[in-house]
Amino acid sequence: MSTTIAITEYLAIALESERWECRVCGHDIASARDNYKTGLLVYDRDPREIHDPKLDERYEFTYAPDPTWCRIIEFYCPSCGTMVETEYLPPGHPLTHDIELDIDSLKARHLAGANAAAASGAAASRSREV
């Protein structure tokens, strides 16, 4: 049995193993005590590829972000290719360690309940709490 807590649309934490997992394909990403991004693939996207310029090249401002000011950093699951997260950053800006949960507290909160359920024989083989 394992208890997995959904943390975002695409990320979960498996409490017993203390691992980040992909919620789409179950890929083991990284230690839950580390930055989940360390286990993902990263891509530097020219923002004009997403936000297409509406005005032609005669203009300084075109509705597209300035690629010398802003880049879109895309994070992909290495197994299924799901885009887990995006960051809009100036070129060269350090990536953000955006989720740093207290794993001991998380385990205490959820495993206490799961253990009690297991003891009563009511636990399912795999529970996914949302």
Next chain:
Amino acid sequence: MNVIADKSLVERFLEENILFLGPDPDIMNNHHLAAETSAEAAALAKFTGKDDLNLVRHKLQTACNESFDMVEQMGAAPGAKWGDLISGVWTASGDLALSSMGGVLLFSVLTQHPVKFILKYWANEPTVGIREGDIFMHNDARYGNIHNTDQSLVIPVFHEGRLICFTGAIVHEGENGAIEPGGMPSKAESPFDEGLKMSPIKVGENYTFRRDIMTFLQNSVREPKLQLEGMKSKLFAAMRMKTRVEEAIAEYGVDAVVAVLRKTLTDTAEEVRRRLRGWPDGKVRQNVFPDGTLRENCLVKICLEMEKRDDRLILDFRGSAPEFLNRANNTVLASAKGMLAQEFLTFVWPDLPRNQAVFEPMTVITDRRSSLNCSPEAPNAQSMMTFFPSFTAAQLAAPKFLYSAKERATDVIAGWYNMIVTFIYGGLNQYGELVGNVCADLNGMSGAARSNRDGEHSVAPIFAPMADIGEQELIEEEVPMMKIVPNRVMTDNSGFGKFRGGHGYQQIATMKDTSLWGFMCCSIGSKFPSSHGIFGGYGPGTYPLCKIKGVNVFEVMKDRRDLLRFSIEELMNDRPFEGATYTTHHMGLQLEFATPGELYMITQGAGGGYGDVLERDPELVAKDFRDGLISARTVTEIYHVVLDPKSKAVLAEDTDAARQAERARRKARGKPYHEFVKAWVTEKPPADLPFFGCWGDRSVIHRGTPDDTCPGEAIAPVMMPDPKDVEIAKLKARLAAVGAA
């Protein structure tokens, strides 16, 4: 010589001879509830029936809503008419206990400061005092509220000679006599450029305005009639609420009202703590990058580390950009707290009572003299340019706790569009009257995508869940502006994702029948998007101000209706008006006088997207395409959906194949994290990027260049050069280069 006695004499002299009452840091830096008074304790002990408490609470809540409606119906200012206000009841200690359900909810957490100032400094001041019938006003953000275009009015409510509470209203009145018309001068380079700044002041007695003070206030602004009308509507609303309080006292007793006001606050705070306990413990972080001061483009970093521990939430903004001593984009810390509370009042717990206690379990940490905690010497009329982004940082961070929270009162949501895209105006209207104010369609910000549905198009501002964008016909009756294209959705103006953000509309404006008319705009996000998506969703794009000058479209189109285009894109790319100049700019436009028939064009931004674009239901993609919301390019290159060329129906198998191929491309082009970081991260900001705030180390603050830094604990405020001087220097350099050649 007796040094101790001399020192004591000096201290006594200073205590007895206060030369100047500035903003009180003890009041301004404290958002917490006042301690329970003995009168409140006694009332709570006597009035304990839960049903009766609930009844009285609803009576007073209804009174707040009734007064809100009164101001909205009576008010002359565009802000009043379209809901940019609240009305409320404050305890006898000055805490806002109840406020109207609609309107600008951030006021709920920052109106207590002027009331507490009145209580602390004027109650026992022989030349002022607090008596039945007194009317107090205030508009200086350094003493509370957001910026000095907002005017607050409160009256004390007594029962048998004892102060029971205050009632009143706060309204975005607009014009305030600043260096630019309309009340929000982005051109201000000091607080003294920002117009009328009232510290809390008694403006009337016996429920009657003093004529001498009214005359002074009317002479301080460009719209004297509006000043009078705004004050009267707020007073009548406050008096109606006072009547309702007196009715509640008559029916249930004075202890009922005192107990309900106090218990509403403590119940709210306790409920917030209970809900926070259901969030996971830990830290989440979010950076946002406002891209200008409204005078120039530059990156003004706002960084947030949000820590949840048991029943407390700590919002740590250290490392954010320094204050700009000669720009209006600075925020007073109390104002920032109000805007942060808005996130919780509207987007996290909209079911809670609207009062100050919602923010009670929160702590906000900032660097002193940063752009989110500016000094009294810094102008703040356009504080929205930094505190709206601080709100966005909180809105993007909160879902990382909320998704796994024990319970939620709302859906998980991406970043709402966060800028006030509208025209501010000033000049002579078609009746020859001097006017200056803001159009209410700034309220048409686009909704963000949620975890279960798309965002709504141009639905509501981040600061007021129930506000209106105004009626174009009514606006044209009052001012000589015409919007040739008032509210048209723009293709591809969306934050893409599994669920997409709402689209924003474009506006094409001009003017006629006036000899003097100027436009202003006050938004950022022309180079760097101002809001973002979450969980793999994309943010909105960027938005320019577009101008077509040197043409009178009314003249040239008299016999050439075919010249008109109905989108900014067509007008700017086709250039149908021969001889006109076509230019784009960032959206910080200081007052610029126009001639009749020239075009000024802006675009409401989009809400952020939620989730991976490849997970969007292909049928929703096809519908958006058929509705004209997205282009064929977006269908194929962003969403990777294949449509039948003729019927535009989804080709399911081809779409699956296209999406599988894109997933494979992602895996091929993506680099392992550490390899990417090694190539990507630089030690300092790029040399050609004017960057303000920390880069990596939060204790080192950059001041515009890679090597000009100061410690976060000792910020050196920034003085920006005049953009015209910058332009002149560039032109001189070009002349010199030509001369040298």
